Amino acid sequence: MPKIKSKVKSQKSKVISNRNIKDNYFEIIIEAPEIAKSAQPGQFVNIKVSDGIEPLLRRPLSIHRISYQPPAISRQQRIKNSIVLLYEAVGKGTEILSQRRPGEFLDVIGPSGNGFNIDRRPLTVDYRPILIAGGMGTAPLVFLAEKLREVKSKKAPAKAGSRQILSNGREKGKMLVLIGARTRKDILCEEEFKNLGCEVKISTDDGSRGFKGYVSDLLAKELSAFSYQPSAIYACGPKLLLKEISRISCERNIPAQLSLESHMACGIGVCMGCVIKVKSKNAKGKTDDKYSRVCKEGPVFVANQILWE
Amino acid sequence: MGINLKVKIGKLQLNNPVMVASGTFGYAEEFKDFIDLKKLGAIVTKTITLKPRMGNPPPRTCETPAGLLNSIGLENPGIDKFIQEKLPFLRKIGVPLIVSIASEGDSEEFVSLARRLDKIPEVSAIELNISCPNIKSNQKPETSNQSYKLISQDPNSTYEVVKAVRGVTKKALITKLSPNVTDITEIAQAAEAAGTDAVALINTLMGMSIEVKAGRPKIAMGTAGLSGPAIRPVAVRMVWEVYKKVKIPIIGMGGIMDTSSALEFFIAGSSAIAVGTANFINPRTTIEIISGLEKYLARNKIKDIKELIGSLKI
Known part of the structure; x- marks a missing residue:
């Protein structure tokens, strides 16, 4: 994946809304202009859902949408430069997140990881x-x-x-x-x-x-x-x-980009916890297996690069 | 009034006593977007071995109540690549650099690694990781029917390794100890007798977590090392025990999340502290603790952090 050189930020970000869309599914909008400005599809944010030590770790959530508007427009708007996250309240972390109310602040790190490499050719009926x-x-x-x-x-x-x-x-x-x-x-x-x-x-x-x-x-x-x-x-x-x-995609020779889910401890590339096995070329040009970090080299990987266990 | 946060670890002078724990800070570069690295007391690298190590199969981590289990298996690029690719960034930071090393075999590997590092002027100290619970090869076969043991689970093995490395380097030497022992003071004393300049404690506690539905361990390797606030009371107790038995400085760590938890370690007898798991959660923890310590000392009219070390009233 291309290296996206947006600087990862850690900041207190205000919850604008946190809506139960159906069953256990929620949509949270967080004011985060720096993240909204540079985020690419496939990148994620890592959120501390509560101030205490339970749960201990941040929760990585992929960016669902952004509503980035240039400052000239945003001055008149209350909802501005925000990121939207879609999640299911299934565990301790997401359940706590689902209870956070508008006006509260969350500690958000992002945008993290490498997103999708976007195909810039125009769509045609036989090309999509x-x-x-x-x-x-x-x-x-x-x-x-x-x-x-x-x-x-x-x-x-x-x-x-x-x-x-x-x-x-x-x-x-x-x-x-x-x-x-x-x-x-x-x-x-x-x-x-x-x-x-x-x-x-x-x-x-x-x-x-x-x-x-x-x-x-x-x-x-x-x-x-x-x-x-x-x-x-x-x-x-x-x-x-x-x-x-x-x-399927390798069989049919269709280039595929896959965004992986993984348990993460740090989400910033230091703990080496979220790895998957990939093919890589070593200095001598030979193929070597190695572990690659979902949070840093990923979460998006080219399909034929991954060695599935 | 001037507050003095300076401490000495052997011949190593630190501007402040806040370091990072090996394996929780990578090779520092990932943190440059979050903190001013120059403000740290010292940087401890992720453990390096002689040959590159691929590490253990995933899943490698899982969250537990107030804790984190990990079994990374010392994934690292090996000393050659470390010197080529990681050192150029590290040497420019300008704070004491402590390189953590481990052996996949015997004490010979520690000696070879130490000889290499001894020649690099920017390496201020070497930390002997004889306590990683997640690699088989870091363990020594026992003579009895027991199969494997960590070096730091045996005072004689600890003595041998420290002594061997001491023989080849004049750099400050730190020995990192395992809490997975009956009496950690025996091991600390063995390391001291062999000439280590300081002991660092604690490494992770061996643990396990099970996915009930599947009936399988949550970590691929089965067992793993537990860190985070869950282990802090164990760590503080061990620092206090070791403090009473050794004269060398102690670098205390285990679940330090903030200034108040760092202070516990100084009072128990640590000359410096290391932030580990907290780096994963709040990458600014170290910096916040440094300013928190200054404020605490000022508020309590304590001029020098050294007055706190081992000040436990008991």
């Missing part, structure tokens, strides 16, 4: 990326979809009726988003992706909506029906899912 979200892995992909759309729309396609025609004469394609969830209640961000002009397909483990099975199975099914080669795969979710996506 697939975004694959498993469970909470949906969170950073909304930010990514926003950025991908922003990049693409800068190379403004001319409108021709309801269809958009690119300068090369091809019809503008849509990003395809595959969302995998446990049940239909756990499907996240479907509307957000649609509003961004993405085509969305759903899979649920129990079949309560969409394709029954894992989202990697849905991917395999979709790919076999494709008449073209997708330009790229971007995925985020549990390790086993990413392992399967990695296998």
